[in-house]
Amino acid sequence: MSLKGKVAIVTGGNSGIGRAIALGLAKAGANIVVDFISDVAATETLKQEIATLGAEAIGVEADVSHVDQLQGLIDAGVAKFGHIDIMVNNAGVETRTSVLETTEAQYDKVLSINLKSAFFGTQIAARQMIKQGTPGRIINITSVHEDWPMPGNTAYCLAKGGMRMLTRTAGVELAPHGILVAGVGPGAVATPINLSTMKDPALMAKLDAAIPVGRMAEPGEIANVVVFLAGEGASYVTATTIFADGGIMQSSVGL
Numbered sequence: 001m002s003l004k005g006k007v008a009i010v011t012g013g014n015s016g017i018g019r020a021i022a023l024g025l026a027k028a029g030a031n032i033v034v035d036f037i038s039d040v041a042a043t044e045t046l047k048q049e050i051a052t053l054g055a056e057a058i059g060v061e062a063d064v065s066h067v068d069q070l071q072g073l074i075d076a077g078v079a080k081f082g083h084i085d086i087m088v089n090n091a092g093v094e095t096r097t098s099v100l101e102t103t104e105a106q107y108d109k110v111l112s113i114n115l116k117s118a119f120f121g122t123q124i125a126a127r128q129m130i131k132q133g134t135p136g137r138i139i140n141i142t143s144v145h146e147d148w149p150m151p152g153n154t155a156y157c158l159a160k161g162g163m164r165m166l167t168r169t170a171g172v173e174l175a176p177h178g179i180l181v182a183g184v185g186p187g188a189v190a191t192p193i194n195l196s197t198m199k200d201p202a203l204m205a206k207l208d209a210a211i212p213v214g215r216m217a218e219p220g221e222i223a224n225v226v227v228f229l230a231g232e233g234a235s236y237v238t239a240t241t242i243f244a245d246g247g248i249m250q251s252s253v254g255l
């Protein structure tokens with residue numbers, strides 16, 4: 001129970017990687033603020049699962065692409081638990097569109113949900129940690145595509161590349177306050193964001209062949225890295241990204 005007494009906020013926390021992160025942090029002893037934008041029932045089920053792990057959770061409906069709603073999310077966590085210690089900027093979407101076809105609306109959606117939310121989530125959480133006078137951890141869920149082009153997914157790559165530099169710059173700025181900022185860069189993970197690939201056996205075979213470990217990750221394998229970064233074992237890790245991608249970025253087998 002290394003995170004006993006800690007409070008973690010997980011954006012996009014009721015599905016995919018976010019859900020696994022909420023469960024992983026709760027298993028390590030943290031109480032959880034689960035941010036969500038839809039599916040109250042899924043959030044309720046998750047809260048119950050967290051309770052069976054001996055931790056407490058609240059669900060807060062907030063569209064984190066709006067700064068006032070992000071502020072409300074963090075305020076709700078403080079109102080319930082008295083403080084926050086771990087901010088996980090996880091919410092993400094992709095549109096799978098190229099440079100030539102991406103519309104302004106698609107660009108704005110992808111950049112605001114992935115990057116703007118992480119920027120202001122970092123800012124608001126850090127301000128709260130400084131106000132509390134406690135150290136803290138900010139963990140940005142990026143992607144191999146913070147560094148690795150994905151043709152046909154341009155806005156997403158831009159957003160993740162921005163999160164890479166957010167992690168590095170905020171990590172440098174916030175270290176004197178005792179706040180560590182790190183990124184986790186997954187490769188392909190079995191979550192709703194990859195549903196269309198998972199439904200297509202030919203695409204799946206191609207993807208598995210491109211991944212040195214031979215398969216997609218389970219969400220819990222990404223959550224394990226987040227739990228490490230939230231804990232004492234990661235006391236010297238900041239302003240960088242840990243990739244959990246089964247080796248895909250280093251592979252010479254193209255997608």
Ligand code: BGC
Nearest residue numbers: 094143144145187188193194
């Ligand atoms: C994207 C997936 C993609 C994976 C590996 C993830 O960040 O969300 O669509 O399959 O990276 O390329």
